Amino acid sequence: MRNFKKSILLTLTAIILLCPKVMADNDGTASSNNEYTFSGSQYVLHTKTDNGFSGGKAIEKGDPHYGWSMGDFKITGYTSYIVENDGTVVFLKNAGDRVKLSFEMQQDKDKLNDDEDIVLHFDTKAYDEYFQTKVYQHSMGLLVMQRTDYQNKPDEPIVFESFLEYSTAQYDKEVQLCEEGDYEVALDYELKVDGSVLGLGFIDKDSYEDYRFFIKFKVRNGNCMIFPRNLTGNELTNESYDEEGFFIDFAKSRYLQIYVEYKVLVEGKEGLVEDVRYNRPAADGEKYTQPGIYEITIKNQYTDKTLTKTIFVGDDPTIKMMAIDGMSLREVNEYLYPEEEETTVPTETEPPVTQTVPTEQTTVPPTETTIAVSEPTEVEEKATGKRDNSGFILVCAVGSVVIVAALFFLVSILKKQKGSASSSLETESAESVEDTSDSTIQEEAIPESESEIEKKIHTPNVVDEENDIYPYGRTVAYDKDLDYTTKIEKTSEDEAPDSSQKEEGEK
Numbered sequence: 001m002r003n004f005k006k007s008i009l010l011t012l013t014a015i016i017l018l019c020p021k022v023m024a025d026n027d028g029t030a031s032s033n034n035e036y037t038f039s040g041s042q043y044v045l046h047t048k049t050d051n052g053f054s055g056g057k058a059i060e061k062g063d064p065h066y067g068w069s070m071g072d073f074k075i076t077g078y079t080s081y082i083v084e085n086d087g088t089v090v091f092l093k094n095a096g097d098r099v100k101l102s103f104e105m106q107q108d109k110d111k112l113n114d115d116e117d118i119v120l121h122f123d124t125k126a127y128d129e130y131f132q133t134k135v136y137q138h139s140m141g142l143l144v145m146q147r148t149d150y151q152n153k154p155d156e157p158i159v160f161e162s163f164l165e166y167s168t169a170q171y172d173k174e175v176q177l178c179e180e181g182d183y184e185v186a187l188d189y190e191l192k193v194d195g196s197v198l199g200l201g202f203i204d205k206d207s208y209e210d211y212r213f214f215i216k217f218k219v220r221n222g223n224c225m226i227f228p229r230n231l232t233g234n235e236l237t238n239e240s241y242d243e244e245g246f247f248i249d250f251a252k253s254r255y256l257q258i259y260v261e262y263k264v265l266v267e268g269k270e271g272l273v274e275d276v277r278y279n280r281p282a283a284d285g286e287k288y289t290q291p292g293i294y295e296i297t298i299k300n301q302y303t304d305k306t307l308t309k310t311i312f313v314g315d316d317p318t319i320k321m322m323a324i325d326g327m328s329l330r331e332v333n334e335y336l337y338p339e340e341e342e343t344t345v346p347t348e349t350e351p352p353v354t355q356t357v358p359t360e361q362t363t364v365p366p367t368e369t370t371i372a373v374s375e376p377t378e379v380e381e382k383a384t385g386k387r388d389n390s391g392f393i394l395v396c397a398v399g400s401v402v403i404v405a406a407l408f409f410l411v412s413i414l415k416k417q418k419g420s421a422s423s424s425l426e427t428e429s430a431e432s433v434e435d436t437s438d439s440t441i442q443e444e445a446i447p448e449s450e451s452e453i454e455k456k457i458h459t460p461n462v463v464d465e466e467n468d469i470y471p472y473g474r475t476v477a478y479d480k481d482l483d484y485t486t487k488i489e490k491t492s493e494d495e496a497p498d499s500s501q502k503e504e505g506e507k
Contacts (some may be wrong), residue, residue, distance in 0.1 A: 035076045036089065038215045040069030040106075045212050052129025053142075053188040053212045064193045065211055068113040070164075071105045073185065073215055074172070079222055082302060090302055091178075092222035099178040099219050101145075101185065105167040109140070117194035120164060121208060128188055130214075131157045140165040142188040147181040150254030164189060178219045180254055187213040221253045224298040224307040231287070241312040241323035245289030248282050248296065257299040258282040264292040265318055271333035272318060291316055 045056030046063060059065050077098040078091040093099050107113065109120040126139035131146060141164025146157040158176065164187075167173060175185070188210070195205040227249040228236040236246055248258070261279040265272045274293065288294055291314025298307040312323035318336075321327045327335070 033076075034078055034080070035074055036078075036081060036091070038073040038075075038217075040072055040213055043073075043213055043215055044069070045214070047188075047210045047212050049190075049208055049210050050125045051210075052127050053186070053210055054129045056212050056214075064118055064191060064209055068107070070107055070112075070187075070189065070211075070213065071103055071167075073187075073213070074102050074104060075178075075217065076100050076102070078219075088216055088218060090218040090220055092220055092302060094222050095225070101175040101178055101183070102172050103143075103163070103167075103175060103187065105164065105169060105171045105173070108169050109164060109167065112191065119192050121190045121192035122162075123188075123190040123210075126161075126188065126190070128186055130186065131184075133157060133159055136161050138162065140189070141167070143175070143186070144188070145176060145183065145185045147178075147183055149181055163187065180219050180221060180252065182216070182218050184216050185214070189213075220255050220302050222300070222303060223253075224256060224300050224303075224305050226250055226253060226256065226258060226296070226298055226309075228296065228309060228311055231289075236311055238309045239312070239323065239326075241320065243313070243315050245287055245313050246294075246311055247285055247287045250284040254284075255301070257301060259297045260288065261295040261297070262288070262290070262292055263295070265316070265329075271337050272329060274329065288313065290314075291319065293319070293322075 044059065044065065046059050046065065047053045047056040075089075075091055077093070077100045079094050079097055081089055081091045083089055091099055110116075112118040112120065120140050123139045123142070124137045125135055126137075126142045127133050127135040128142060128144050131144045133142075133144060136142060136159075138161070140162045141160075143160040143163035144157050146154055148154045160175075163173075191209045191211065193207045193209060195207065228240070228246050229249055230236055230242045230246050231244050236242060248260075250256070250258070258281065259279060260282045262277045263274045264277060266275045267273075277292070282296065288311075294311045294313065296309045296311065298309075299305070312319050318332055321332050321335070322329065
């Protein structure tokens with residue numbers, strides 16, 4: 001039971017101790033496990049003794065430092081990296097990343113490379129000529145680190161006078177948290193070498209050899225993020241509107257290429273158009289208050305990523321229509337100039353239709369109908385071999401009627417002169433004449449239109465003695481001795497002449 005309680009207590013204690021570490025790993029920082037190593041075997045040079053660690057040369061065979069490394073520099077906490085043409089490594093970090101530089105010791109300072117005759121020595125004249133540091137009289141590993149900002153302005157070097165004094169094998173010692181900038185780091189140290197190692201024989205004289213571990217690298221933001229803010233400091237998102245203006249917060253992203261293009265709306269030939277007034281690099285904190293449209297372009301030269309943001313400024317109604325209502329410039333012009341838009345479209349599209357298509361439909365058919373109407377007889381005669389005799393038949397019919405009427409008029413006169421004795425003779429002659437005319441008319445093949453006209457103009461086959469109206473519509477002197485009834489019975493409705501014939505007969 002006691003063992004169980006002890007185990008629970010130990011577990012709770014471990015949880016309590018680990019909680020701060022877990023919370024630290026989740027306070028918005030990146031959990032990147034990336035690690036880049038600058039190996040001491042590649043970057044260490046043998047320099048002149050007591051000369052500010054200058055004039056370095058590569059380590060060659062026979063050198064006390066040949067074949068082993070004091071340790072390695074490491075970079076951690078970045079997201080990715082690239083290597084420039086000159087070999088410089090650029091570490092890219094995102095928001096929350098903590099880029100850290102550290103040194104991992106790989107040797108025992110009192111027994112370097114497992115050799116008791118080679119040890120780290122306290123240098124009494126230690127200084128770095130490259131960084132122009134002062135002279136340090138008790139230095140076991142002089143570490144110098146310098147950062148240069150985006151304006152190419154170097155900071156004051158950070159100096160660790162005796163960086164390796166308390167270092168032990170496999171010890172990882174943190175140097176610095178790295179923000180954006182260009183970094184140069186040098187670890188200068190001096191070795192004391194026993195004289196016998198150099199093959200001096202009985203002469204017991206120690207030597208002192210100086211070495212320099214020098215690296216360069218860069219740290220950059222990996223995103224394209226900047227923050228436009230209104231004059232009160234509130235952030236403005238893309239396509240935001242502020243009547244007073246805005247400024248740009250670079251958020252310490254000093255190596256982005258940021259340009260601001262300023263445009264205003266002016267009257268053009270077809271409405272409002274955008275007129276660019278300037279396109280220039282942006283400055284951190286610079287204010288933009290002139291009314292118009294601002295297009296901010298951000299480019300990261302290390303990732304080739306580009307971002308664009310648009311901010312509207314001013315109290316112009318057209319600016320508000322684009323910013324607040326979300327209208328494009330084309331839609332604004334359609335709203336402000338509806339009549340110009342309507343008149344412009346028909347002039348471009350409708351005239352070609354009205355001038356080409358209808359002319360083909362209205363001009364071609366008349367030429368065809370003109371031919372059909374103006375020259376019907378010649379065309380039909382050649383096509384069918386038949387001739388239309390309707391006009392000739394009509395003339396013959398009218399002439400026949402006139403002749404019959406004339407004969408009938410003569411017969412009536414003769415009847416009056418000769419009396420009742422010759423009435424029968426007149427009747428027979430009239431009947432013979434009428435039979436002749438009827439047969440003539442039937443042989444002439446009167447068209448259907450003319451027969452219909454004759455039917456319409458026939459007069460009733462009735463004798464009206466009071467008005468002296470007789471068949472065929474003629475008005476004559478009534479003679480009681482003549483037998484007109486018999487005449488009427490022999491005459492059919494189809495034989496009755498039309499009104500024109502009766503008039504001509506009366507004449």
